[in-house]
Amino acid sequence: MLQMHGKGLRNALLHISRPMTKQMRCCVTVAYCYAAPSGDRIPLPMSLSSRIAQLLKEQPLGRTVTIQGWIRTRRDSKGFSFLEVNDGSCVANLQVIAEESLPRYQEEILRLTTGCSVRISGRLAASPAKGQAVELQAAEVEVYGWADPETYPLQKKRHSFEFLREIAHLRPRTNSLGAVARVRSALSFAVHRFFQEQGFQYIHTPIITTSDCEGAGEMFTVTTLDLSNVPRKDGRPDFSEDFFGRQANLTVSGQLEAEIYCLALGNVYTFGPTFRAENSNTSRHLAEFWMVEPEMAFCDLAQDMQVAEAFIKYLVRYVQEHCPEEIELFSNFVDKRLKGRLAAVLEHDFARITYTEAIEQLKGCGKTFNFPVAWGTDLQSEHERYLCEEVFKRPLIVTDYPKSIKPFYMRVNDDNATVAAMDILVPGLGEIIGGSQREERYDKLLGRLEEMGLNPEDYNWYLDLRRYGTVPHAGFGLGFERLIQFVSGMANIREVIPFPRTPGSAAL
RNA sequence: UCCUGGGUAGCUCAGUCGGUAGAGCAGGUGACUGUUAAUCACCCUGUCGGGGGUUCGAAUCCCUCCCCGGGAGCCA
Numbered sequence: 001m002l003q004m005h006g007k008g009l010r011n012a013l014l015h016i017s018r019p020m021t022k023q024m025r026c027c028v029t030v031a032y033c034y035a036a037p038s039g040d041r042i043p044l045p046m047s048l049s050s051r052i053a054q055l056l057k058e059q060p061l062g063r064t065v066t067i068q069g070w071i072r073t074r075r076d077s078k079g080f081s082f083l084e085v086n087d088g089s090c091v092a093n094l095q096v097i098a099e100e101s102l103p104r105y106q107e108e109i110l111r112l113t114t115g116c117s118v119r120i121s122g123r124l125a126a127s128p129a130k131g132q133a134v135e136l137q138a139a140e141v142e143v144y145g146w147a148d149p150e151t152y153p154l155q156k157k158r159h160s161f162e163f164l165r166e167i168a169h170l171r172p173r174t175n176s177l178g179a180v181a182r183v184r185s186a187l188s189f190a191v192h193r194f195f196q197e198q199g200f201q202y203i204h205t206p207i208i209t210t211s212d213c214e215g216a217g218e219m220f221t222v223t224t225l226d227l228s229n230v231p232r233k234d235g236r237p238d239f240s241e242d243f244f245g246r247q248a249n250l251t252v253s254g255q256l257e258a259e260i261y262c263l264a265l266g267n268v269y270t271f272g273p274t275f276r277a278e279n280s281n282t283s284r285h286l287a288e289f290w291m292v293e294p295e296m297a298f299c300d301l302a303q304d305m306q307v308a309e310a311f312i313k314y315l316v317r318y319v320q321e322h323c324p325e326e327i328e329l330f331s332n333f334v335d336k337r338l339k340g341r342l343a344a345v346l347e348h349d350f351a352r353i354t355y356t357e358a359i360e361q362l363k364g365c366g367k368t369f370n371f372p373v374a375w376g377t378d379l380q381s382e383h384e385r386y387l388c389e390e391v392f393k394r395p396l397i398v399t400d401y402p403k404s405i406k407p408f409y410m411r412v413n414d415d416n417a418t419v420a421a422m423d424i425l426v427p428g429l430g431e432i433i434g435g436s437q438r439e440e441r442y443d444k445l446l447g448r449l450e451e452m453g454l455n456p457e458d459y460n461w462y463l464d465l466r467r468y469g470t471v472p473h474a475g476f477g478l479g480f481e482r483l484i485q486f487v488s489g490m491a492n493i494r495e496v497i498p499f500p501r502t503p504g505s506a507a508l
Numbered sequence: 509u510c511c512u513g514g515g516u517a518g519c520u521c522a523g524u525c526g527g528u529a530g531a532g533c534a535g536g537u538g539a540c541u542g543u544u545a546a547u548c549a550c551c552c553u554g555u556c557g558g559g560g561g562u563u564c565g566a567a568u569c570c571c572u573c574c575c576c577g578g579g580a581g582c583c584a
Contacts, residue, residue: 075543082543095544113535129542155519155534157545162576163519218582253584278582279509291584370580381580423584434584479584492577503509504575 053090055124059134066121067094067136068144070173073156074112081109083138085118088172091179091325095127095135096120108143114156115147115173158333161495168499168507176333179326180496183319184484190318191271191292191480194311200267200294205254207273210246211458218277219249220287250275254293255475256409256462259438262295262473263465269294271480279503283492284429284482288501295475301411301420301437304474305397308424308433309350311478312395316345319487326488335489341427342487344394351392354400355379355418358387365391376402381430388425396425408448409462410436411472422476426486435476442466 049066069087076082079100084093098109112118122138153167154174164171171177192202208222224243225231231238239247254270261268270293277287294307320327320342331338353361362373362383371380379387379398388396400418403410410419420437439445445466449456456463484496494500499508 073544075541075546077541077543077546080542082546084544093544097542127542129544131542131544149535150518153518157519157533159519165576274584276583280582281509282580282582283578285583289584431584477584482584 049119051089052085052087052092052094055094055136056090056092056134059124061124061126061134064121064123064139065136066119067096068119069094069117071112071114071116071118071147073114074109076110081105081112083109083112083118083120083141085120085136086173086178088178090182091175091329095132096122096138096141097135098138098141102138102141104141109141111146112143113147113149113152115149115152115154117144117147118142119144161492165494165500172498175329177495179323179329180484180488180490181498183323183326183488184496184498186322187315187319187480187484187487188271190315190322193318194314195267195269195294198267200269201261201265203254203258203261203265203268203270205251205257205270205272205293207251208244208248209251209257210244210248211256211462219252220275220277222248222250252276253291253477255295255477258293258295258475259462259465259473262297262475263469263471266298267294267296281503283494284479284485286481286493286497286500286502287506289493289497290480292478292480293475295473297471297473299437299474300472301399301422301474304435304437304476305350305352305399305422308422308435308476308478309395309397312424312433312483313346315483316342316487330489334491338489341489345426348394350395350397350424352397352399353387353392355398355402356400358383358398361387361391376404378405384425384430388430389427393427395427398423398425403448406436408445408452408454409438411439411441412444412448420474424476429482429486431479432482432486433476433478435474437472437474440466440470440472442470 049068052067052069055065055067067085067087069085072084072086072093074081074083081098081100083096083098085096086093098105100106102109119140119142120136120138121140122136124134125137127133127135154170159174161176164174164177172181195202222243223239225237225239225241231241233240237247239245242248251274253274254272258268258270270291272290273288274291275288276285278285280287294311296304296307299307327339327342335341356375358379359373359375362369365386367386369380369382369386371382373383378401384398387398388394399420399422400413401421401423402417403412403419406419406421410421412419422433422435423431424433424435426432439448442463445463446456449459481493481496484490485493488496490496494502499506
């Protein structure tokens with residue numbers, strides 16, 4: 001299951017184009033090599049052993065294979081032991097039968113515990129017992145590393161996610177966090193595949209930036225100034241002495257920079273980390289998170305919404321097709337209603353409602369909310385949940401918000417009161433996508449900057465895009481971790497990113 | 509940051525009216541067994557989040573700080 005592209009593929013090709021060493025030939029012939037029938041996969045030197053995912057899928061009975069991985073559990077029987085090995089390639093373990101006649105059975109195999117790393121060779125056979133179709137009859141067991149059961153934190157029982165969070169360096173060895181990692185990887189690839197199939201260009205927008213995507217929250221400053229002796233001017237830090245000669249920050253969004261390339265290449269997208277220094281302590285906020293931001297030229301809000309809906313459906317379908325075991329695991333242990341919810345996303349069109357209609361509906365529904373409902377104020381979480389989960393019961397797109405509560409770059413509608421904005425809400429999570437048609441009219445944009453008290457000088461380059469060859473364009477931002485939460489059912493966003501960064505917490 | 513609920517064995521938790529701490533799992537030993545969250549018996553395990561206070565006596569009551577969950581705000 002080696003799907004390679006980009007740099008990895010290039011390296012592999014470099015490898016192969018050189019004369020094969022004796023060792024490499026040995027690897028390729030010794031290993032049970034699942035060479036792709038399609039011929040587009042290249043055997044790599046490290047395919048010395050089989051991946052368990054592939055063995056369970058192809059079940060090459062009678063063949064001698066080698067696996068490498070970590071012991072999940074050992075059960076002893078009369079004259080032999082059952083070892084369950086997981087190598088991270090899939091949810092399932094491979095059951096190994098280790099007879100007592102094996103060398104070092106007493107001294108080593110009977111000492112194997114959860115977490116030990118091993119290399120095992122043997123013959124793959126049909127399993128006589130229930131619970132698994134195939135098993136490995138070990139001929140050779142080599143222990144790479146022990147895991148003292150007195151101190152190894154992971155046990156062969158379920159742990160709380162809160163506990164696992166404290167051992168970020170070990171938690172990917174669990175079923176659920178390993179599954180999340182594979183789903184995250186699959187979805188990352190699917191994001192690129194969706195856009196590449198549609199002819200979008202992938203743009204690397206800067207992580208260190210000097211522009212502020214207004215309205216996207218507090219920023220982290222990037223500095224090499226001596227913090228114990230900050231140079232000051234008029235009482236404030238003098239960033240002219242800093243590394244970049246001016247204040248620089250970690251990006252909160254790649255959108256503004258993406259617009260530059262959108263207005264040159266047509267359809268583009270960014271996919272990278274973003275940083276927000278907000279003191280947000282919730283199950284769906286991170287200080288460092290990944291965002292997907294397509295930006296499309298010659299595109300209005302209606303088309304923007306069509307792309308966003310197609311995108312979400314594509315990703316849901318992709319994960320259903322490519323990670324069925326992971327989805328099964330999440331359905332059984334994380335969220336019982338997950339599979340039904342994902343199926344429902346594909347079955348129905350997303351619901352659509354304008355902000356003004358939403359306000360009317362909320363006012364007339366007879367329900368009392370903690371926060372008052374009034375045109376001109378932002379929809380509160382409870383309002384969004386009510387509309388999405390109780391009224392429509394499916395993903396909901398809310399459009400045309402009052403311009404007073406939205407950033408300067410959103411296109412003002414003809415009513416001069418609302419902007420061409422849209423938020424996509426999903427049940428259980430809330431906002432997963434926020435997007436808009438951008439203001440492409442120079443005068444209107446300038447007016448909006450001034451109206452909001454921003455200095456047009458700071459946005460000169462952004463205004464240039466409207467001065468010269470402006471075109472209607474639109475885009476949106478998708479919170480990648482929220483997407484993973486949505487397709488996995490994981491309740492807390494800290495579980496869907498390998499190393500979560502939140503206020504007061506940045507382990508590793 | 510605000511509201512709210514928590515912090516007790518390696519993990520998940522119970523702990524009555526304030527009287528000096530317990531269960532399941534994990535771990536150890538043994539038995540049994542094509543087992544699969546194996547089973548059975550026995551054994552081991554504690555700074556009761558930190559600090560301070562009230563009291564003859566505090567896991568328990570009070571103050572304070574730290575950390576975690578849920579909800580809210582901000583947003584993706």
